[in-house]
Amino acid sequence: MEGLLFWFCGSLLLLGGVMMVVQRSAVVSALWLVFAFLSAAGIFAVLGGTFLAVMQVLVYAGAIMVLFLFVIMMLQGPVMDGERRLMHPALWPLIAAPPAAVLIMLAGFLRGDRMVGFAGAPAPGFGSVVQVATLLLGRYLLAFELISIILLVALIGALAVGRGERKLPWK
Amino acid sequence: MEITLTHYLVLAGLVFLTGMVGFVVRRNALVMLMCIELMLCAVNIVFAAFSRLHGDAGGHVFVLMNFAVAASEAAIGLAILVEIYRRRRTVNVDDLKTLME
Numbered sequence: 570m571e572g573l574l575f576w577f578c579g580s581l582l583l584l585g586g587v588m589m590v591v592q593r594s595a596v597v598s599a600l601w602l603v604f605a606f607l608s609a610a611g612i613f614a615v616l617g618g619t620f621l622a623v624m625q626v627l628v629y630a631g632a633i634m635v636l637f638l639f640v641i642m643m644l645q646g647p648v649m650d651g652e653r654r655l656m657h658p659a660l661w662p663l664i665a666a667p668p669a670a671v672l673i674m675l676a677g678f679l680r681g682d683r684m685v686g687f688a689g690a691p692a693p694g695f696g697s698v699v700q701v702a703t704l705l706l707g708r709y710l711l712a713f714e715l716i717s718i719i720l721l722v723a724l725i726g727a728l729a730v731g732r733g734e735r736k737l738p739w740k
Numbered sequence: 741m742e743i744t745l746t747h748y749l750v751l752a753g754l755v756f757l758t759g760m761v762g763f764v765v766r767r768n769a770l771v772m773l774m775c776i777e778l779m780l781c782a783v784n785i786v787f788a789a790f791s792r793l794h795g796d797a798g799g800h801v802f803v804l805m806n807f808a809v810a811a812s813e814a815a816i817g818l819a820i821l822v823e824i825y826r827r828r829r830t831v832n833v834d835d836l837k838t839l840m841e
Binding site for chain 2: 624
């Protein structure tokens with residue numbers, strides 16, 4: 570069952586990613602990315618992270634991608650029409666090298682017998698809201714508080730950038 | 741065939757690769773930002789897979805941290821892009837070479 574779900578969600582995730590890169594229109598790209606994120610939520614669910622799967626749908630596929638779509642549709646015209654051209658064709662072999670290396674590496678992994686299996690099914694309650702929240706507000710409390718500072722800084726930064734030509738209060 | 745950690749790592753590697761190639765090939769700054777989000781998503785899968793391997797939900801906590809980082813990055817990146825668009829009427833990175841000149 571886990572195998573079936575893994576192959577289903579994994580292939581959909583890869584499909585979404587590839588289609589996002591291939592599509593020329595930014596709106597269509599964003600919609601394919603939403604599709605990819607929903608598939609990733611499925612992968613999290615297969616891995617036992619039910620809470621993560623819910624957050625992936627709410628935060629990524631919901632909030633972040635809505636922000637992206639909002640901006641894309643706000644900046645109409647040249648942004649919506651797609652790209653005149655992609656990267657200069659002469660540079661293509663250059664960027665093909667690292668992907669080729671990675672693919673060869675992955676092929677080696679899959680061929681060998683050194684697969685690391687999971688030790689049985691996850692313990693009951695693994696990845697549940699209770700367990701994640703206990704860690705979040707216990708062992709990782711400092712990181713949890715620090716992340717709120719990152720969000721605050723991002724909020725202030727986005728406001729400062731978005732003010733445009735107008736004078737900033739501290740100038 | 742049993743699904744092992746290696747399967748998840750290979751999947752994450754391929755997703756990361758897709759995002760990386762997209763980031764380099766595409767010229768629309770908005771799509772480039774979306775490719776970064778896809779790469780972050782691949783990293784999250786690795787976190788969750790290792791969390792499952794060790795039976796410790798600590799990896800899940802850091803995936804949640806990653807969500808916050810991704811949200812901040814998207815907010816600031818999009819704010820900068822909107823500002824660039826207001827001034828230059830384009831988000832094509834080929835047309836934005838001020839720093840290069």
